[in-house]
Amino acid sequence: MVSTASHDFLMYSGYAALAYAWALQKRAARQRLRDGGVESTEFYRAKLATSDFYFARLLPRAKGHAAAMLKPTALVMGLASEHFVFE
Numbered sequence: 001m002v003s004t005a006s007h008d009f010l011m012y013s014g015y016a017a018l019a020y021a022w023a024l025q026k027r028a029a030r031q032r033l034r035d036g037g038v039e040s041t042e043f044y045r046a047k048l049a050t051s052d053f054y055f056a057r058l059l060p061r062a063k064g065h066a067a068a069m070l071k072p073t074a075l076v077m078g079l080a081s082e083h084f085v086f087e
Contacts, residue, residue: 008069
């Protein structure tokens with residue numbers, strides 16, 4: 001069911017949204033390095049390095065969340081409601 005995949009879906013969505021944001025920042029930093037910008041060259045190079053770090057080290061975690069949210073839910077959904085009552 002949907003609720004069993006919600007954590008992984010939210011994590012996956014967060015990684016995807018940040019990837020989009022970093023892609024936009026990377027494009028802007030490249031453009032500013034080429035055409036000039038108000039910040040220092042080191043600032044734009046740091047943006048590029050941080051973007052590369054995100055794509056190489058953090059974004060791959062999304063694959064695990066994608067795989068987990070697509071797994072069958074029968075193990076959890078087959079439990080009787082009594083299993084969720086705690087006194």
